[in-house]
Amino acid sequence: MFAKPFRVKSNTAIKGSDRRKLKADVQSTFPSLSGGELSHLIPNKEELNVVKIYLHKGEVVTAYVLNKNPIFFELAKRLYPTVYTLWSHPDLLAAFTTWPAVLTKLTGGADLMLPGVVVPPSGLPEVWQGDLCAVNLVGSRAPVAIGLATMPTTEMLAADMKGKGVTTLHTYLDQLWAFGEKTNPPVIPHVCCDPGEIGDQMEKEEEEIGEEEKVIINTNDIENVTAVLDSTENDAPDMDSLCLNVETESEHVSSATGQANDSEAHDSEIVDLKEITEDSENDQDTPEIIGTVQEQMDELLLQCFLHALKFKVKKADLPLLTSTFLKVHVYPCCPEGRQLDIKKSSYKKLSKFLQTMQYRQIVQVKELSKGVESIAVVNWKHADLRSFKVPETATGEDMVKIDRVRETPYQPLEIRSFCSVSSKLIPLFEHAGLKKDAALSNADVRSIITSYVKSNELIDDYNKNYIVINPTLCDCILEKSEHHTITKITWDDLFTRCLERMQQCHEVTFPGQKPIVRKGEVKPINIDVVQRASNKKVTIIKNLEAFGLDPQILGNALQQKAQASVTINQVPGTKDKMALQVQGNQVNHIAKLLTEEYKIPTRYITGLDKAPKSGKKKR
Numbered sequence: 001m002f003a004k005p006f007r008v009k010s011n012t013a014i015k016g017s018d019r020r021k022l023k024a025d026v027q028s029t030f031p032s033l034s035g036g037e038l039s040h041l042i043p044n045k046e047e048l049n050v051v052k053i054y055l056h057k058g059e060v061v062t063a064y065v066l067n068k069n070p071i072f073f074e075l076a077k078r079l080y081p082t083v084y085t086l087w088s089h090p091d092l093l094a095a096f097t098t099w100p101a102v103l104t105k106l107t108g109g110a111d112l113m114l115p116g117v118v119v120p121p122s123g124l125p126e127v128w129q130g131d132l133c134a135v136n137l138v139g140s141r142a143p144v145a146i147g148l149a150t151m152p153t154t155e156m157l158a159a160d161m162k163g164k165g166v167t168t169l170h171t172y173l174d175q176l177w178a179f180g181e182k183t184n185p186p187v188i189p190h191v192c193c194d195p196g197e198i199g200d201q202m203e204k205e206e207e208e209i210g211e212e213e214k215v216i217i218n219t220n221d222i223e224n225v226t227a228v229l230d231s232t233e234n235d236a237p238d239m240d241s242l243c244l245n246v247e248t249e250s251e252h253v254s255s256a257t258g259q260a261n262d263s264e265a266h267d268s269e270i271v272d273l274k275e276i277t278e279d280s281e282n283d284q285d286t287p288e289i290i291g292t293v294q295e296q297m298d299e300l301l302l303q304c305f306l307h308a309l310k311f312k313v314k315k316a317d318l319p320l321l322t323s324t325f326l327k328v329h330v331y332p333c334c335p336e337g338r339q340l341d342i343k344k345s346s347y348k349k350l351s352k353f354l355q356t357m358q359y360r361q362i363v364q365v366k367e368l369s370k371g372v373e374s375i376a377v378v379n380w381k382h383a384d385l386r387s388f389k390v391p392e393t394a395t396g397e398d399m400v401k402i403d404r405v406r407e408t409p410y411q412p413l414e415i416r417s418f419c420s421v422s423s424k425l426i427p428l429f430e431h432a433g434l435k436k437d438a439a440l441s442n443a444d445v446r447s448i449i450t451s452y453v454k455s456n457e458l459i460d461d462y463n464k465n466y467i468v469i470n471p472t473l474c475d476c477i478l479e480k481s482e483h484h485t486i487t488k489i490t491w492d493d494l495f496t497r498c499l500e501r502m503q504q505c506h507e508v509t510f511p512g513q514k515p516i517v518r519k520g521e522v523k524p525i526n527i528d529v530v531q532r533a534s535n536k537k538v539t540i541i542k543n544l545e546a547f548g549l550d551p552q553i554l555g556n557a558l559q560q561k562a563q564a565s566v567t568i569n570q571v572p573g574t575k576d577k578m579a580l581q582v583q584g585n586q587v588n589h590i591a592k593l594l595t596e597e598y599k600i601p602t603r604y605i606t607g608l609d610k611a612p613k614s615g616k617k618k619r
Contacts (some may be wrong), residue, residue: 001055001075001169002176003109007053014064019048022064027074029079030092036107041071043083051179069180073170083172085145085182086134090188094125095134095143096166097190100359101298103137104346106145107173112166114156120190133166133487135361173352184355297345301353304340306388307333309363309378319374322365326350329564339556343567360384372534403532413548414509415522415604419445419502428476428498435499439505439517446495453494460488467494477501508546522546525594527583527607541580541590542571547600551578554593558582561588587611 014022023042023094033041042048043066061173062074069084086092097118106112112135117124127133127149134143147166156165170176172185211366308329313320334340347353351373354365362384364377379385421429421438429438433446438447453467456563460466466488467473474483477497489497506522526542536584544551555566559579565583582590588611594600602608 001059001109002171002174003107004056005175006056006061007054009060010056011049011065012052014048014050015347018050019044020074022048025079030081031091033089037089038109041089063176063179065180069183070176074177075169080132080169082170082180083143083146083177083185084183086146087185090134090136090141090143093132093134093143093146094127095136095141096125097136097138097141100137100139100356101346103144103172103359104167104352104356106135106171107352108346109168111164111168112145112147114159114161114163114165117156117161119161124153124156126153129155135166135168135171139190139360140185140187141190141538142188144185163382169244175357184358215393236272275617293344294346297341298339298347299332300338301342301345303391304330305353305357306385307390310385310388311390313375313378315378315380318378319366319376322350322373322375325375331559331563331565339552339559341567342565343569365384416507416509418442418505418507419499420505420519420576422501422503425476425498425501427472431455436498437503439507440502442499445498445502449495449498465490467491510550522604524604524606525600527587527605527610529587529607529610536583537585539582539584539586539590541582542577544580545577547604549598551580555580555582557593557597558589559585562586562591585610585612 013589019042026042027038032503047067052063053061053063053073055061059075063070064072064074071085073080073082081089081092096112097120098112098116099118102112102116118138125133129151131149133147133149135145135147136143145166145168147168147170150164150167151159292494294542308325312329312333313325331340342348342350342353345353347356354363354373354375357363358365360382362379362382363375364379365373366376367373418439418441419439421434421436423436426436429448431452434440434448456470457470458470458473460468460586467490468476469487469489473489473494477489477494478486503519504519504521505519507515507517523546525547526570528540528542529537530540531537541551541554544554551568555568558564559566559582562582562584563588567581569579569581571577571579587608591602591605591608591611594605595602
């Protein structure tokens with residue numbers, strides 16, 4: 001609900017009578033609070049404000065803010081606690097437990113799906129449909145989200161933990177949390193579990209942690225055999241099957257169903273041989289199944305992060321600015337032939353990813369100033385770091401393909417400008433057998449006009465530099481106000497007026513392809529330098545596709561040359577046009593790449609004058 005920015009309508013201090021009324025409302029809504037806890041939540045003498053908020057969909061929300069932190073919010077005359085309140089009272093609401101990586105999807109506005117709920121040995125909390133409940137993570141029972149249960153606990157279990165479990169209202173890292181002091185949740189161990197584990201439930205139901213899983217294959221024709229499968233090394237299953245955005249509910253429920261059914265099997269599972277024949281025949285030749293782009297980017301980001309911490313960063317480097325860590329250590333760890341793009345991951349920002357890593361107790365991040373963070377502590381003994389090994393991401397054949405692509409030089413396209421006959425000039429070009437949209441060069445236009453003038457004997461008898469205007473020329477090249485005032489015109493004026501009224505076109509010929517005719521003049525590659533927040537600059541390159549340039553390939557080359565973050569975004573208002581965004585003012589690198597390697601003439605590039613002045617530091 002608070003995933004998108006909201007607008008504050010009013011912010012006023014609460015008076016004594018309103019404070020007492022709020023206390024009474026909180027006491028009636030949450031009767032489990034003692035008098036001391038209630039006085040701690042709503043003290044008599046500390047600053048307490050009421051803030052009216054307009055959400056992006058038009059809803060009006062009332063937030064109660066104590067010492068700059070929102071503690072409650074009211075929607076449709078119902079009172080809800082914020083995560084700031086629940087961190088000091090974690091047992092105020094019934095809580096469901098999920099995986100840390102699900103948090104990034106919850107903060108994006110997704111609801112909590114039942115396949116993502118981890119069932120503790122003590123069982124699920126007892127809730128009814130519409131009950132207010134909290135969501136915490138494996139490793140800490142400090143709530144990170146609140147919402148409304150979509151069904152009773154009994155129906156959740158009867159449905160085999162499938163479908164939507166909690167409709168999310170407010171989460172850690174959303175805009176309501178950001179309205180406060182932006183503190184991180186404390187680590188509060190689960191009562192019945194060790195930090196970072198859920199206990200025997202993972203061993204009995206998931207069978208995915210630690211050792212090997214045995215599957216018994218039963219057929220009518222073949223004797224029973226036992227296939228040993230390597231289980232995953234991660235503590236959390238696939239996140240897309242655990243947390244679901246509302247817009248893609250059916251797709252994720254189906255994927256989560258498969259995992260839920262798999263987890264019900266224990267030491268042995270009867271499997272029809274026909275169902276796995278296609279998957280088992282060519283195990284050595286079949287590549288690993290690739291998930292969505294977002295999943296791949298999450299895996300690549302985590303891989304580069306662990307690689308950088310284990311093999312690049314030293315204790316003497318700490319504290320280390322997160323921007324330096326990303327540029328100097330993380331990007332160079334990206335496997336050859338792949339591009340790391342944080343915006344394509346589920347985290348979207350480095351800060352959110354690092355917050356998740358901090359929650360997993362791999363690193364500790366401190367905010368030096370607004371927008372500037374540093375890695376202060378690294379837990380070198382963490383299990384993920386100790387067990388990390390650099391994977392072999394490309395086979396020999398893959399590397400040969402990559403090398404062949406690199407060895408193939410870019411062949412510049414050919415561009416030819418011309419003009420086409422417009423509907424207004426058709427009578428003038430009919431004598432030459434030309435119709436509308438016929439393509440002509442400037443020389444062709446001059447030749448056809450000259451032939452028309454001579455064949456109709458329109459050259460002035462007294463001054464051969466002038467042409468006599470006949471009815472056809474009058475309709476084609478003169479304005480309405482000039483019909484009765486101009487009777488003669490010069491050759492140059494005649495040619496100029498004709499060219500101005502023709503449709504400008506250009507022909508693009510890509511190597512090995514048929515020419516493509518496009519209306520209008522050639523739109524050049526546009527380079528622009530834009531200043532973002534905190535006085536940071538980014539360079540944006542548009543219209544690369546018009547010159548046959550792949551933004552992905554150009555971005556990879558630019559990332560290596562400039563050693564800067566590169567992202568590819570869709571140009572607003574278009575369907576198939578992409579813009580390349582590079583951190584900092586990189587006009588010099590881009591100009592050198594386009595003109596020297598891709599042989600693009602400078603007349604087809606705009607923005608080269610925005611290069612940084614010599615002697616000044618790039619930003």
